[in-house]
Amino acid sequence: MPFIAETNLSWETIMRFTPAAILLAGALALSSSSSMGRIGPQGPSTSNDTSPLAVAWADHGAAALDAGDVRTARSAYETALLLNPGDASIYFALGKVARAEKMPGRAIKYFDDAIRLDPKNQTAVLEEGLAMMDKGAIESARQTLAQLKTLCAKNCAIAEPLAAAIAAGPPKVVTAEAGKAPPATPLAK
Numbered sequence: 001m002p003f004i005a006e007t008n009l010s011w012e013t014i015m016r017f018t019p020a021a022i023l024l025a026g027a028l029a030l031s032s033s034s035s036m037g038r039i040g041p042q043g044p045s046t047s048n049d050t051s052p053l054a055v056a057w058a059d060h061g062a063a064a065l066d067a068g069d070v071r072t073a074r075s076a077y078e079t080a081l082l083l084n085p086g087d088a089s090i091y092f093a094l095g096k097v098a099r100a101e102k103m104p105g106r107a108i109k110y111f112d113d114a115i116r117l118d119p120k121n122q123t124a125v126l127e128e129g130l131a132m133m134d135k136g137a138i139e140s141a142r143q144t145l146a147q148l149k150t151l152c153a154k155n156c157a158i159a160e161p162l163a164a165a166i167a168a169g170p171p172k173v174v175t176a177e178a179g180k181a182p183p184a185t186p187l188a189k
């Protein structure tokens with residue numbers, strides 16, 4: 001009989017710890033695969049991983065943006081970004097689209113992502129500063145101007161538009177009172 005008791009004990013132990021072991025194995029598998037393809041401090045994990053389909057979607061987005069179709073451009077660039085999430089130029093293009101849509105907060109985020117992937121991209125730093133000015137964040141724009149001037153070292157002509165925007169001050173905001181509508185006429189009863 002002692003053999004049967006030991007067998008029951010081992011089956012009981014197996015049955016008790018099997019769900020926990022399965023969960024632990026699943027967690028380890030997910031955590032180890034989630035770091036694959038992640039963008040590190042030096043940029044994307046693989047070089048030359050540009051998909052031809054992503055390039056086609058980015059070209060479609062550029063054509064739409066040139067034609068003034070901002071909505072189609074955003075959709076095409078977002079599709080390109082799904083296909084190639086490590087491409088700084090797609091983030092840059094999405095930042096330009098967000099500025100065209102008058103969404104400076106989103107533009108700043110996209111330009112910041114482009115700068116994270118390509119820290120020496122002076123045009124992305126310039127556009128981020130201009131988006132900050134669109135938002136009215138003058139102090140942040142000044143810091144971005146200083147960052148841009150350190151990137152270009154000598155004759156920094158690329159910084160002139162941002163310096164001019166900072167000198168001009170924050171954008172003029174039209175309030176509801178400034179564009180007052182005539183008083184509404186009461187409805188007939």
